[in-house]
Amino acid sequence: VRVPNRRVLLLAALRGLALVVVLLTPWPGLGRTFGAVFAATADLVLHCTSVGGVALDIETPRAAGLTLPPWLVVLTLTNVKTGVATRSALNARALAYVPLAIFAAMAGAVPPRRGMRTLTAAVGVALLGAYLSLGIGATLALQLAGPRVQALSLGTFGQRIVEAVFLASAETSVAAPALLWLLTLYVVGMVPERWRATAERPERPAASAARSARSARGKTRGRTT
Amino acid sequence: MNRERPAPDASTGTRPPAPLSDERAAQARFVITFAVIAVLGSLAYYYPYPADSTAGAWMASYLQAYVRCAGVVLARLDPSVVVSGLEVHGRFPFRVTRDCDGMQINILFAAAVLGFPASWARRLAGLAGGLVVLASLNLVRLCSLYFVGVYWPGAFDFAHRELWPVLLVLAAFGTFATCAGWLRRDAAVSG
Numbered sequence: 001v002r003v004p005n006r007r008v009l010l011l012a013a014l015r016g017l018a019l020v021v022v023l024l025t026p027w028p029g030l031g032r033t034f035g036a037v038f039a040a041t042a043d044l045v046l047h048c049t050s051v052g053g054v055a056l057d058i059e060t061p062r063a064a065g066l067t068l069p070p071w072l073v074v075l076t077l078t079n080v081k082t083g084v085a086t087r088s089a090l091n092a093r094a095l096a097y098v099p100l101a102i103f104a105a106m107a108g109a110v111p112p113r114r115g116m117r118t119l120t121a122a123v124g125v126a127l128l129g130a131y132l133s134l135g136i137g138a139t140l141a142l143q144l145a146g147p148r149v150q151a152l153s154l155g156t157f158g159q160r161i162v163e164a165v166f167l168a169s170a171e172t173s174v175a176a177p178a179l180l181w182l183l184t185l186y187v188v189g190m191v192p193e194r195w196r197a198t199a200e201r202p203e204r205p206a207a208s209a210a211r212s213a214r215s216a217r218g219k220t221r222g223r224t225t
Numbered sequence: 226m227n228r229e230r231p232a233p234d235a236s237t238g239t240r241p242p243a244p245l246s247d248e249r250a251a252q253a254r255f256v257i258t259f260a261v262i263a264v265l266g267s268l269a270y271y272y273p274y275p276a277d278s279t280a281g282a283w284m285a286s287y288l289q290a291y292v293r294c295a296g297v298v299l300a301r302l303d304p305s306v307v308v309s310g311l312e313v314h315g316r317f318p319f320r321v322t323r324d325c326d327g328m329q330i331n332i333l334f335a336a337a338v339l340g341f342p343a344s345w346a347r348r349l350a351g352l353a354g355g356l357v358v359l360a361s362l363n364l365v366r367l368c369s370l371y372f373v374g375v376y377w378p379g380a381f382d383f384a385h386r387e388l389w390p391v392l393l394v395l396a397a398f399g400t401f402a403t404c405a406g407w408l409r410r411d412a413a414v415s416g
């Protein structure tokens with residue numbers, strides 16, 4: 001198992017940290033915009049979804065006629081039979097934005113090799129999408145299993161695991177996307193050469209030759225100094 | 226299938242680079258071991274042990290020891306701090322729960338070190354050293370969060386939910402990279 005040298009790791013860490021700072025800064029308007037995108041996407045997925053006779057609906061506070069801080073969206077659970085609705089706020093920043101930002105920062109800090117970027121992006125987006133869906137699904141499951149709705153039963157262990165892994169542990173929402181990016185690079189690295197060639201146009205020979213020449217010059221310099 | 230391993234270089238005592246298939250196999254072993262240990266460790270940690278069970282009592286005393294350590298440090302910086310059970314009382318009272326001990330990071334670090342191909346003695350030494358570093362950093366986190374709560378209460382949530390998790394994850398990556406470099410030397414010499 002190869003380990004990159006210290007200088008490479010330090011540069012990657014600094015690049016990643018700078019990207020994290022930029023992406024996690026609460027820029028004006030970002031919370032409301034992301035909340036609206038999150039609500040629209042979730043609504044698209046959950047539209048007409050019903051679990052145990054309870055319909056799910058996610059909308060922006062404005063659409064729900066509420067005034068809430070930025071990043072919060074409104075989840076409405078409606079009993080299809082009785083029509084009784086229960087509302088609660090979901091934090092789109094914790095649920096989706098932070099993992100997305102960490103994943104993007106990792107992608108910037110440890111970029112994929114040239115000629116494999118499209119494939120890496122596709123695998124990465126699929127893995128991150130699965131993780132985000134799990135997190136959002138876990139949140140919805142907890143709400144459905146809550147004492148006010150009781151449309152679902154998770155059991156004590158299931159509830160504890162779901163709470164701890166997806167909601168309570170802030171470290172998980174940072175570590176998981178970072179590890180997912182490394183897993184993406186690993187998975188793409190396992191793809192056989194002939195598949196990579198069809199997945200993306202190979203690098204131009206001129207660029208490759210120029211890089212080899214630069215690399216050779218660098219090695220010579222390293223030996224003489 | 227029994228494959229011959231390349232012989233060590235007599236002058237340096239190191240082995241020549243492993244063939245690509247061997248390296249892939251080692252990487253796959255590392256990824257699988259990491260995932261298995263991380264999942265099993267997380268399940269064992271988050272299992273809702275009854276309070277009167279041995280594991281439950283151990284968990285409670287472990288958290289209390291954590292809080293007492295944080296209390297000792299905080300009391301030196303702010304004499305109003307008093308520790309009672311899992312609660313820290315002072316100008317910004319808070320309660321330490323199971324998710325405040327940075328255990329998720331420790332589990333991931335342990336999984337990475339234990340899955341790394343090296344001798345068990347080195348792996349265990351690296352694990353112990355790394356866990357001491359990460360636990361100390363988590364103590365710094367608890368203490369700093371107290372003062373963030375006292376002086377910048379509006380920034381507490383950001384520091385607690387975003388800033389410190391990023392720093393802890395970065396520290397875990399850094400500690401693992403340092404540890405892996407040390408373990409790698411061992412693997413290169415011993416094969």
